[in-house]
Amino acid sequence: MLPWKYPESFLIAFALFLASLGIEFITGTTAPKISWPANFVSIALLANLSLLLYLLSKKRAVFKWFYSVPASIAGITSFVVPSLLLALIPQKPSDSLFFLYDVTSSWTYTIGVVFFLIILGTVTIKRITKLSKRNVGFFLNHFGLWLCIASAHLGAGDIQKLNMYLEEGKTTWYGIENGNRTEELNFAIKLRDFSIEEYPAKIAFVESSTGEIINQNNKPLMIDPHEGLQFNYKDFDFKIDKLLMSSAPVMNRFEPVLGMGATQSLKILKSYNEKVDTIWISSPSILYRQEMHQIDSSTIMLMTKPEAKRFLSEITVYEKAGAVYDTINEVNKPIKIAGWKIYQTSYDETMGRWSTKSILELVKDPWLPSVYWGFFLLIAGTFYLIWTGKRKEDM
Amino acid sequence: MWYNFEIFAIISLVTWILAIGASLSDKTGKIANLTAILGTLSLAVFIILLWANLQRPPLRTLGETRLWYSFFLAISGYVIFKRWKIKLMLIYSLGMAILFLLLNYLNPDIHSKTLMPALQSIWFVPHVIVYMIAYALLGLSALFGLQGLYAIRKGNLKEDFVLKTDNIVYIGFGFLTLGLIFGALWAKEAWGHYWTWDPKETWAFLTWAVYLIYIHFRIKSNLSHKSVFLILMLAFVVLLICWFGINYLPAAQNSVHVYSS
Ligand code: HEM
Numbered sequence: 310m311l312p313w314k315y316p317e318s319f320l321i322a323f324a325l326f327l328a329s330l331g332i333e334f335i336t337g338t339t340a341p342k343i344s345w346p347a348n349f350v351s352i353a354l355l356a357n358l359s360l361l362l363y364l365l366s367k368k369r370a371v372f373k374w375f376y377s378v379p380a381s382i383a384g385i386t387s388f389v390v391p392s393l394l395l396a397l398i399p400q401k402p403s404d405s406l407f408f409l410y411d412v413t414s415s416w417t418y419t420i421g422v423v424f425f426l427i428i429l430g431t432v433t434i435k436r437i438t439k440l441s442k443r444n445v446g447f448f449l450n451h452f453g454l455w456l457c458i459a460s461a462h463l464g465a466g467d468i469q470k471l472n473m474y475l476e477e478g479k480t481t482w483y484g485i486e487n488g489n490r491t492e493e494l495n496f497a498i499k500l501r502d503f504s505i506e507e508y509p510a511k512i513a514f515v516e517s518s519t520g521e522i523i524n525q526n527n528k529p530l531m532i533d534p535h536e537g538l539q540f541n542y543k544d545f546d547f548k549i550d551k552l553l554m555s556s557a558p559v560m561n562r563f564e565p566v567l568g569m570g571a572t573q574s575l576k577i578l579k580s581y582n583e584k585v586d587t588i589w590i591s592s593p594s595i596l597y598r599q600e601m602h603q604i605d606s607s608t609i610m611l612m613t614k615p616e617a618k619r620f621l622s623e624i625t626v627y628e629k630a631g632a633v634y635d636t637i638n639e640v641n642k643p644i645k646i647a648g649w650k651i652y653q654t655s656y657d658e659t660m661g662r663w664s665t666k667s668i669l670e671l672v673k674d675p676w677l678p679s680v681y682w683g684f685f686l687l688i689a690g691t692f693y694l695i696w697t698g699k700r701k702e703d704m
Numbered sequence: 705m706w707y708n709f710e711i712f713a714i715i716s717l718v719t720w721i722l723a724i725g726a727s728l729s730d731k732t733g734k735i736a737n738l739t740a741i742l743g744t745l746s747l748a749v750f751i752i753l754l755w756a757n758l759q760r761p762p763l764r765t766l767g768e769t770r771l772w773y774s775f776f777l778a779i780s781g782y783v784i785f786k787r788w789k790i791k792l793m794l795i796y797s798l799g800m801a802i803l804f805l806l807l808n809y810l811n812p813d814i815h816s817k818t819l820m821p822a823l824q825s826i827w828f829v830p831h832v833i834v835y836m837i838a839y840a841l842l843g844l845s846a847l848f849g850l851q852g853l854y855a856i857r858k859g860n861l862k863e864d865f866v867l868k869t870d871n872i873v874y875i876g877f878g879f880l881t882l883g884l885i886f887g888a889l890w891a892k893e894a895w896g897h898y899w900t901w902d903p904k905e906t907w908a909f910l911t912w913a914v915y916l917i918y919i920h921f922r923i924k925s926n927l928s929h930k931s932v933f934l935i936l937m938l939a940f941v942v943l944l945i946c947w948f949g950i951n952y953l954p955a956a957q958n959s960v961h962v963y964s965s
Contacts, residue, residue, distance in 0.1 A: 378920055378921075378923050378925075382917055382920055382921060385913060385916060385917055385920070386917070388913075389910065389913045389917075392901075392909055392910060392913070395901050395906045396906040396907055396910055400901070413901060468897075470896070618821065619821050620821060639821075640821035640894070641821065641824060641825045641894050642893075643893060650896070652895070652896045654896075670896050672896045672897070677892075677898075680898065684885050684888070684889070687885060688881075688882065688885060691879075691882055692878070694874055694875075694877070694878040694881075695878035695879070696787065698788070698870075698871040698874045698875065699870045699871050699874050699922075701867060
């Protein structure tokens with residue numbers, strides 16, 4: 310017979326919630342962010358606490374509560390309620406009421422997660438004691454989740470993030486933490502070349518009086534250009550004759566060039582009442598005036614600022630240990646150097662394609678393998694779940 | 705290479721439509737099986753040829769991405785159908801697969817449309833497909849909830865029906881879990897961290913948690929069937945908020961998942 314059911318379980322969760330709010334107000338501090346080795350010790354303690362609770366349940370029936378379904382649901386709820394706050398309130402670091410505006414640093418959240426982990430840990434231990442096919446599936450899901458959440462939360466204090474601001478031709482050997490503190494690295498990076506590949510810039514129709522893009526059927530009126538494309542606006546027919554990805558104005562037309570400031574341009578044939586005009590429009594450039602076309606008294610046709618398709622840094626890496634090599638850092642293709650995972654994040658956006666600066670982000674997360682193991686177990690558990698489904702006995 | 709596409713696409717289209725038709729009429733189980741497999745094979749052959757021809761995995765443009773949508777939707781729908789006899793899943797998956805093929809056929813964007821660099825990832829396809837299947841199954845469970853309520857009123861609810869409903873939730877929940885994890889793995893590659901409590905992530909987590917609670921609530925519970933069905937329908941409302949409503953929430957204005965503007 311189980312000691313407590315749903316009402317008692319939710320009462321306990323609620324008491325914990327009130328207690329955490331109490332701590333919040335009395336101490337006026339955020340929950341401490343613990344790092345190595347305190348976080349490792351805490352995880353070990355949590356696991357042992359679960360083990361202890363399980364062993365105690367053999368002696369006293371009260372402790373059976375810790376692996377009961379009502380306790381589990383109360384535990385999941387303690388984790389979910391703070392997440393609900395996260396979902397509803399825009400988060401911004403602030404000094405007062407931080408349990409509302411900076412939920413993840415609050416005691417409420419931390420205590421919720423700890424309670425959740427204790428229950429989940431005990432649930433898991435109770436079921437490993439008997440080996441069966443069904444318990445393997447159970448273990449994959451429950452231990453997988455425990456491992457994920459425990460290492461993600463307690464490991465968060467060990468995550469290190471730096472930014473590296475590179476300039477073409479220069480070598481940089483430090484990163485910047487939180488926008489100001491510099492930190493020397495055990496390697497240096499020289500930016501050889503930063504480059505951007507662009508999408509053809511969209512054509513937009515703009516209201517001349519307001520400068521706003523015209524809406525048609527609730528969507529901004531914009532077109533992805535390619536050579537040969539035909540479209541019409543009011544009584545005008547247009548045909549794209551040429552799309553130049555890198556060009557400069559020469560007299561009243563554009564010619565392909567590669568130099569600094571080159572921009573995208575379009576040669577468009579505009580016909581109206583059997584009359585055909587040739588017009589040129591171009592994207593904004595840091596060097597040249599943007600060509601636009603006045604279609605009629607109220608409408609202007611122009612080319613917007615191009616969007617980046619890919620951008621990447623060609624770099625040379627000098628490791629303190631001696632290795633020197635060339636590599637490429639591109640969005641979505643992080644590289645690893647001396648224990649850091651390095652991401653291409655940004656560049657000098659005012660210069661666009663001509664940026665000679667590149668911004669990289671460096672991340673060190675020693676707990677990542679542990680989180681990934683959790684993911685891996687969970688994925689396996691999920692396949693088990695999908696394949697076996699629910700059993701009649703559980704009804 | 706893409707010009708061969710029509711032949712393979714038409715084989716897939718025709719066989720899949722046959723499969724849908726066959727599964728709608730009860731007796732022709734064999735035909736549905738055969739045609740579903742044939743259509744999927746035809747698409748598989750095309751993908752292999754395209755891959756060999758491009759000498760890279762065809763995963764770069766939206767058009768290439770849609771091929772994988774079609775392919776994996778068809779496979780997943782078929783497997784779920786075989787294992788759980790949920791005909792509606794086969795029809796839904798093949799229907800979606802056909803839709804993506806048609807999109808490619810009518811709008812062959814050999815040049816990729818603007819896809820911001822962070823979205824050009826191999827995780828894009830699995831992440832989206834798994835979510836499409838999860839949402840379909842959980843939507844189906846809400847429909848079952850509605851049907852269950854109706855059956856209770858008529859007084860002809862069968863115990864098997866409740867079990868089947870729970871099973872659909874289990875499978876849907878499994879896909880939901882996969883979706884969350886694939887999303888996390890993708891985020892790590894693209895943005896440097898697997899979980900940032902981005903509003904969409906937060907709502908996806910809440911949705912997941914609601915179904916998690918449902919699953920455990922149902923273990924050896926003495927909840928009335930009526931409440932079970934009601935909860936299921938309510939859970940789907942949370943899912944819909946996650947899916948559509950998020951764009952309107954104040955907390956979501958800076959989300960990477962809000963693509964408008
Ligand atoms: C990925 C997440 C999870 C999945 C897929 C999952 C799945 C399941 C399934 C399918 C069962 C019933 C089948 C069986 O007993 O083998 C079950 C039972 C149970 N789960 Fe979970 N679960 C998850 C997370 C959790 C969490 C977070 C908790 C607690 C905080 C929990 C606590 C329990 C308990 C107490 C039982 C009853 C087991 C028993 O009494 O033997 N589960 N879970």
